[in-house]
Amino acid sequence: MLTLAEENHLKAILSISLINPKKITTNAIAKEISISPASVSDMLKKLLEKKLIKYEKYQGVLLSKKGLTLATNILRKHRLWECFLVNKLKFDWAEVHDIAEQLEHIRSVKLIDKLDSYLNFPKYDPHGEPIPSKNGEFPKNKYTPLNKLCAGEKGKVMGVTIDEKSFLDYLTKLNINIGTNLHVLDIIIFDNSINVLIDDERTHISNDVAKHLLINKL
Amino acid sequence: MLTLAEENHLKAILSISLINPKKITTNAIAKEISISPASVSDMLKKLLEKKLIKYEKYQGVLLSKKGLTLATNILRKHRLWECFLVNKLKFDWAEVHDIAEQLEHIRSVKLIDKLDSYLNFPKYDPHGEPIPSKNGEFPKNKYTPLNKLCAGEKGKVMGVTIDEKSFLDYLTKLNINIGTNLHVLDIIIFDNSINVLIDDERTHISNDVAKHLLINKL
DNA sequence: TATTTTTTTTAGACATATCTAAATTCTTTT
DNA sequence: AAAAGAATTTAGATATGTCTAAAAAAAATA
Structure with missing residues (x-):
C-alpha cells in the first residue's frame, strides 16, 4: 500500500509525462509538488525499491508498468471527483482542484466504481481532460x-x-x-x-x- | 490547523463522551483508536498545549470549547458523508463507516456546506445518529x-x-x-x-x- | 577540452506519530 | 494504612517525510 507522499510523487511523474513523455527530472517533480529536490531524490530511491519506477541515479525517471497503473488510478480518482464536485455539487470548475487533490487519496475501489456509475461514466472531467478507465486506458483522443x-x-x-x-x-x-x-x-x-x-x-x-x-x- | 492524528484523538474523545459524559481516560481513547496508551499520553500533552482539551496528568481529559467545536465538526462531516454514501451512492449502511472515516478529514468548509445542501440538510445519518448542525448543535433528541x-x-x-x-x-x-x-x-x-x-x-x-x-x- | 554552472545526490538534522519497557501515580483490596 | 494491582506517564527507540548544506555528477560554455 502506498503512503500519501508516494502517491503524490507517482502522480506528479505521470502528470509531467502526460505533457512531455520523456524521462522526468528530479527538479521537475520537486517543482510539481513544491518540495525540495533533495526530498524527491530520497523518495525516488524508495519508489525504485518498490519497483514503481525505472530510475538510475542522475538519469531521470520513468514509471514502471506497476507505477503507471497506480498513478493512472489516482488521476482517475482525481478527475472523477472533479466531475462530482462540478456536476453534482455545482462547484465552479476553477475551485475544485484543491478539494479533488484531497479526495483522490481516499482508498476504496468500490467507492470509485459507484461514483463512476453515479456520474454516468464520464469520459472527460470538467476541464475537458480525459478520465482514464478502470483498467487504466485513456479514452482515445481520436477527436x-x-x-x-x-x-x-x-x-x-x-x-x-x-x-x-x-x-x-x-x-x-x-x-x-x-x-x-x-x-x-x-x-x-x-x-x-x-x-x-x-x-x-x-x-x-x-x-x-x-x-x-x-x-x-x- | 489540525493533523490527522490530532483530529482522530479529538473525535475519539467526543465519541466516548457522547456515550458516557464523564472525564475520559487515556486507556479508553487508546482502545477507541487502537493505539498504545503511551501514544495517547503524548498526544494529550500536545492537545493541551493547543488548548483543545482540559487535562491534568493522571486525571483524565475533557474537550475544551474549542476542542468540542472541532471534534463536533469532524463528526458532522463523518455523518454527512455517510448519508451521501448510502443515500446517493447506494452503499449498504454497514459498509460506509471506513470510507466515511477517511472522508471526514477532507478540509473544505464549502464542500461540506454544499454536500449538506445536496443531501437536503439531513438530521440523521443512515444509522439514525443525529448530525450536528454547522454551528455544532445536535438536533434536539426530542423524539x-x-x-x-x-x-x-x-x-x-x-x-x-x-x-x-x-x-x-x-x-x-x-x-x-x-x-x-x-x-x-x-x-x-x-x-x-x-x-x-x-x-x-x-x-x-x-x-x-x-x-x-x-x-x-x- | 577545460572550466563553470546546473542538477542531483548524500549527509546530517528535525518534526510527527508511533512503539516498548520502565517508572510513577492512582485505585483497590486486604 | 500498607501492599498489590491497574492505569498513566516518561524515556528512549524507530519509521516517515521533510529540510539545508555540502559533495558529486552531468551539462553548458568559453
Whole structure:
C-alpha cells in the first residue's frame, strides 16, 4: 500500500509525462509538488525499491508498468471527483482542484466504481481532460477539443463532453450539431475564445464552450 | 490547523463522551483508536498545549470549547458523508463507516456546506445518529428513534429520518403515518427487529425501518 | 577540452506519530 | 494504612517525510 507522499510523487511523474513523455527530472517533480529536490531524490530511491519506477541515479525517471497503473488510478480518482464536485455539487470548475487533490487519496475501489456509475461514466472531467478507465486506458483522443485547434484548422463536430441542457440548448442556438463543419478563423489570446466559421457564418465561441466540443480534424 | 492524528484523538474523545459524559481516560481513547496508551499520553500533552482539551496528568481529559467545536465538526462531516454514501451512492449502511472515516478529514468548509445542501440538510445519518448542525448543535433528541424504545413502551410517530419513496410506501403499507400510536410488544435480540401494536394490530418491524421512525414517547 | 554552472545526490538534522519497557501515580483490596 | 494491582506517564527507540548544506555528477560554455 502506498503512503500519501508516494502517491503524490507517482502522480506528479505521470502528470509531467502526460505533457512531455520523456524521462522526468528530479527538479521537475520537486517543482510539481513544491518540495525540495533533495526530498524527491530520497523518495525516488524508495519508489525504485518498490519497483514503481525505472530510475538510475542522475538519469531521470520513468514509471514502471506497476507505477503507471497506480498513478493512472489516482488521476482517475482525481478527475472523477472533479466531475462530482462540478456536476453534482455545482462547484465552479476553477475551485475544485484543491478539494479533488484531497479526495483522490481516499482508498476504496468500490467507492470509485459507484461514483463512476453515479456520474454516468464520464469520459472527460470538467476541464475537458480525459478520465482514464478502470483498467487504466485513456479514452482515445481520436477527436480533439475545439480549444486545442489552431487558427486556420478545419474540422467536424463529433461529440460533446458535457450533457447539460443549457449547454446543448446553446449549441443549437449557435447552429452547432453533431456533424457541423467548423473552420477556426482566429483565437483571442486574452480569453482563449475563438472565432469560427459555421456554414459560412462567423461565430464567436468562448473557451468554456470550445473545450467541450470534440472535433475530427480535416 | 489540525493533523490527522490530532483530529482522530479529538473525535475519539467526543465519541466516548457522547456515550458516557464523564472525564475520559487515556486507556479508553487508546482502545477507541487502537493505539498504545503511551501514544495517547503524548498526544494529550500536545492537545493541551493547543488548548483543545482540559487535562491534568493522571486525571483524565475533557474537550475544551474549542476542542468540542472541532471534534463536533469532524463528526458532522463523518455523518454527512455517510448519508451521501448510502443515500446517493447506494452503499449498504454497514459498509460506509471506513470510507466515511477517511472522508471526514477532507478540509473544505464549502464542500461540506454544499454536500449538506445536496443531501437536503439531513438530521440523521443512515444509522439514525443525529448530525450536528454547522454551528455544532445536535438536533434536539426530542423524539426517539423507534429502535431505541424498550419492550412495553408506547409512543406516537412524529417523523421519519429518510425520505425515500420505497420507505414511505412501505410505511403506508404497514399503516404507519405521522401521528400513528405504537406500542412496543417485544424486541427480537437476534436482528433487533420489533413486534409492535398499531391500532390493535400486531406488526413486525425490522430494525432498518424502526431506526428511521421518530417517536414521541408517552 | 577545460572550466563553470546546473542538477542531483548524500549527509546530517528535525518534526510527527508511533512503539516498548520502565517508572510513577492512582485505585483497590486486604 | 500498607501492599498489590491497574492505569498513566516518561524515556528512549524507530519509521516517515521533510529540510539545508555540502559533495558529486552531468551539462553548458568559453
